[in-house]
Amino acid sequence: MSAHQVSQSRPSVGEAGATGDWRNEAPFIVAATCVAVKLGKITCQICWSYCPDACISQGMPPVIDLTYCKGCGICAEVCPHHAIGMRAEAEHGVCTTDEGGAE
Amino acid sequence: MTTKVITGNEAAAIAAKLARVQVIAAYPITPQSPVVESLSAWVESGEMPAEFVTVESEHSALTVCITASTVGARVFTATSANGLAYMNEQVWWAAGARLPIVMCIANRAMAAPWNVLNDQQDSMSERDAGWIQLYCRDNQEILDTTVQAYRIAERLNVPVMVCYDGFLLSHTVMPVDVPSAEQIDAFLPPRTDPLQIVDAADPRNIGPVTIADPRADADGVVRPGYMEFRALHHGALLDALEVIPEVDAEYAAAIGRSWGGLTWEYQLADADVAVIAAGSLTTQLTLAVEALRAEGVRVGVLGIRSYRPFPAAEMRARLAGKKLAVVFDKALSYGYEGPIAGDLKAALFTAETPPAVFGCICGLGGRDVSPENLADATRRAITDLDAGVRDRAPEWINLRPEGSAS
Numbered sequence: 281m282s283a284h285q286v287s288q289s290r291p292s293v294g295e296a297g298a299t300g301d302w303r304n305e306a307p308f309i310v311a312a313t314c315v316a317v318k319l320g321k322i323t324c325q326i327c328w329s330y331c332p333d334a335c336i337s338q339g340m341p342p343v344i345d346l347t348y349c350k351g352c353g354i355c356a357e358v359c360p361h362h363a364i365g366m367r368a369e370a371e372h373g374v375c376t377t378d379e380g381g382a383e
Numbered sequence: 384m385t386t387k388v389i390t391g392n393e394a395a396a397i398a399a400k401l402a403r404v405q406v407i408a409a410y411p412i413t414p415q416s417p418v419v420e421s422l423s424a425w426v427e428s429g430e431m432p433a434e435f436v437t438v439e440s441e442h443s444a445l446t447v448c449i450t451a452s453t454v455g456a457r458v459f460t461a462t463s464a465n466g467l468a469y470m471n472e473q474v475w476w477a478a479g480a481r482l483p484i485v486m487c488i489a490n491r492a493m494a495a496p497w498n499v500l501n502d503q504q505d506s507m508s509e510r511d512a513g514w515i516q517l518y519c520r521d522n523q524e525i526l527d528t529t530v531q532a533y534r535i536a537e538r539l540n541v542p543v544m545v546c547y548d549g550f551l552l553s554h555t556v557m558p559v560d561v562p563s564a565e566q567i568d569a570f571l572p573p574r575t576d577p578l579q580i581v582d583a584a585d586p587r588n589i590g591p592v593t594i595a596d597p598r599a600d601a602d603g604v605v606r607p608g609y610m611e612f613r614a615l616h617h618g619a620l621l622d623a624l625e626v627i628p629e630v631d632a633e634y635a636a637a638i639g640r641s642w643g644g645l646t647w648e649y650q651l652a653d654a655d656v657a658v659i660a661a662g663s664l665t666t667q668l669t670l671a672v673e674a675l676r677a678e679g680v681r682v683g684v685l686g687i688r689s690y691r692p693f694p695a696a697e698m699r700a701r702l703a704g705k706k707l708a709v710v711f712d713k714a715l716s717y718g719y720e721g722p723i724a725g726d727l728k729a730a731l732f733t734a735e736t737p738p739a740v741f742g743c744i745c746g747l748g749g750r751d752v753s754p755e756n757l758a759d760a761t762r763r764a765i766t767d768l769d770a771g772v773r774d775r776a777p778e779w780i781n782l783r784p785e786g787s788a789s
Contacts, residue, residue: 291586
């Protein structure tokens with residue numbers, strides 16, 4: 281039996297695939313509100329340390345890699361300056377019926 | 384080789400010691416506890432050079448075994464009933480990660496209500512978790528099978544449960560030939576080719592997220608998807624249909640005892656009726672067969688050693704030409720029937736002239752079942768068959784009317 285017949289991988293970027301397409305909501309950073317931007321130095325970075333998928337890089341502001349971000353929203357929750365918001369990936373349609381149901 | 388008069392639990396512990404296991408992690412539970420108490424004492428005294436990891440639960444016990452096995456150690460644990468159920472998540476992990484773990488199960492009834500006595504519901508309920516399951520008929524077979532289990536597990540990278548009836552074997556003494564360390568060392572060399580070694584210089588994710596479709600990994604190698612891993616795992620269980628008898632034959636050549644591989648039989652060749660079970664019940668069935676043979680009934684025992692993989696082809700062959708198979712299950716798939724009876728009916732579906740299969744449920748929660756009870760149930764099954772019955776609901780042996788004390 282070869283090692284390739286058991287489920288294992290080498291740790292690497294995206295070893296579980298492009299998980300960004302699992303996302304319902306995408307985070308966005310408002311640079312003007314981010315304390316790292318305002319102070320002009322690598323400070324805070326709380327979003328980077330909390331991201332469970334390690335897809336935020338340190339920076340002014342930090343950078344979110346949407347190829348792998350699953351949209352959990354933890355970064356938006358933990359940002360002490362409320363500089364991170366979440367927006368829907370797509371507008372979902374509303375089901376209507378012939379009887380003229382919900383709009 | 385020396386002969387000792389020992390319990391089934393002592394036989395299991397001696398086998399783990401002879402197999403030179405390197406890591407033991409276990410949590411006490413009746414009727415398994417004496418297995419790991421013995422091992423703990425030997426590790427403490429220095430008689431056995433192994434790590435004994437005490438844990439707060441069975442879930443952690445198997446987790447420790449999984450991690451130690453992942454880095455190449457030979458590991459052992461044992462449990463029973465609700466302890467096995469508590470392990471359940473890791474039972475699946477051990478199998479899916481293809482780790483050659485050996486775990487003894489001293490079979491005990493599942494709660495609720497609490498009951499420490501024997502049936503086989505605990506391990507039979509883990510039937511589909513991807514482990515090999517071997518059932519033992521006496522204490523000698525417990526020792527020999529536990530040693531064999533390491534060779535089977537390490538050849539196939541599939542974990543093995545060695546199951547034996549609680550109290551009936553676990554706490555009952557009988558003479559057991561104990562092979563020498565040299566004999567077992569020659570049969571079972573150290574684990575030389577661990578599949579997965581976590582080396583700090585070359586780290587690995589073990590069992591990472593594996594989605595539906597095959598996908599290139601970080602090195603550009605296309606890796607199996609989840610379904611491919613499951614097919615490989617199933618293939619290993621099917622390969623076990625050949626490896627289990629091979630290892631039994633190798634053990635016979637090295638140690639001088641054979642247990643028949645997947646199944647075995649007693650006075651079955653000329654029989655019209657087969658009586659079928661797994662575990663110590665089969666020893667009692669040989670006594671029932673002797674009583675029935677004395678009356679002129681042509682009956683024989685078909686004993687199941689390997690329940691998973693299920694030896695369907697071998698059982699079809701052994702039952703060719705029989706009129707009736709009476710299956711005695713010490714477990715129940717609620718709302719259907721005994722697990723062995725159901726599996727056997729499926730196995731016989733393609734037989735040219737399959738025997739009728741009548742199931743019996745017996746011994747749940749330690750309810751006594753004697754060779755006389757088994758002979759009586761067989762007589763009733765034959766009477767039903769002669770009356771033209773081809774299928775019937777399971778008969779509950781020794782089920783007492785409500786309020787009846789005896």
